[in-house]
């Protein structure tokens with residue numbers, strides 16, 4: 001039996017197994033098996049040439065956003081509208097056949113926007129250019145899942161399933177579980193919270209299942225190590241989340257659901273879609289709500305712009321340093337010059353991150369969006 005068949009067998013078994021206390025171990029095991037085979041599926045195949053996977057577009061700018069969606073939802077129309085790059089748009093499906101990068105300039109940041117071929121059900125298993133598209137999606141900072149507002153919700157759940165099946169977790173945070181394989185000592189299991197979905201026994205079963213053939217490949221660890229591990233739940237996680245932690249190659253990614261073509265639906269329908277979590281409604285055709293989409297995208301990217309200033313001079317507002325949210329003064333130093341942090345005495349910061357403007361701060365101070373900084377060297 002091939003891996004795809006094994007996967008489909010297990011999926012069928014999960015579907016027909018009733019979910020209750022008596023079946024929770026059985027289901028946990030099935031899910032562990034499923035994750036194991038899917039991990040194998042993700043291994044680069046030896047037959048197909050690995051070159052070309054991911055369309056090889058260079059990362060550039062301060063962040064990367066990938067446009068994922070069914071064919072003809074308006075991805076290329078969107079790219080052409082938001083960037084100075086033109087990507088062919090047409091009323092037939094699979095107009096776009098490769099990855100087309102453009103740049104959105106927003107609040108001083110260069111955001112790389114990637115137009116991609118449409119993907120369909122079965123993409124994760126290699127249908128169409130599904131695998132390549134998903135490989136690109138994995139490298140993004142934010143995914144825009146573009147949906148046709150005139151089509152049903154089924155598009156959204158199908159795409160979510162495709163991404164889910166290759167280890168991409170949308171709008172979820174990494175499960176707060178400490179997991180460390182050991183050389184010996186068995187499995188030490190602890191939790192700092194009351195667990196309602198996992199137990200010590202289930203965790204052991206899942207770990208032992210992982211020891212089975214194939215797990216070494218997925219985990220890149222020797223089999224014995226999985227019999228010995230330290231596990232600490234700091235959150236009431238589900239068996240699936242625990243499996244995610246031991247498999248270890250998951251990506252946790254913000255995703256914005258963008259419903260395009262709202263010029264074609266009723267106001268009531270627009271209103272209903274707009275109220276969904278993580279969702280924005282737009283019309284590329286009529287240029288509706290695009291500013292709001294950019295604002296949301298900016299929020300999801302969580303970038304921070306810092307302006308520098310020299311002593312006795314005005315801040316340089318023309319050239320922002322773009323950093324990830326939560327960046328410290330030390331991060332700013334590294335961006336300016338490699339050796340600056342070692343010569344650092346203190347910094348003066350004006351902005352929302354400080355109580356006073358300016359305020360003297362050290363290397364560990366956390367910067368906020370649009371702060372101004374002046375660095376004083378030793």
Ligand SMILES: Nc1nc2c(ncn2[C@@H]2O[C@H](COP(=O)(O)OP(=O)(O)OP(=O)(O)O)[C@@H](O)[C@H]2O)c(=O)[nH]1
Pocket residue numbers: 069070071072073074075076077078088089090091092093094095096097116117118119260261262263264282283284285286
């Ligand atoms: N009514 C309406 N049509 C739109 C809108 N945006 C795009 N379209 C049309 O939808 C069709 C498909 O647009 P594309 O931009 O080619 O879609 P795509 O998602 O890039 O398609 P593929 O590359 O084939 O996957 C074109 O005929 C567009 O003119 C919109 O907001 N409203």
Ligand SMILES: [K+]
Pocket residue numbers: 071072073089090091092093094095096
């Ligand atoms: K199209």
Ligand SMILES: [Mg+2]
Pocket residue numbers: 075076077088089095096115116117118
């Ligand atoms: Mg296109």
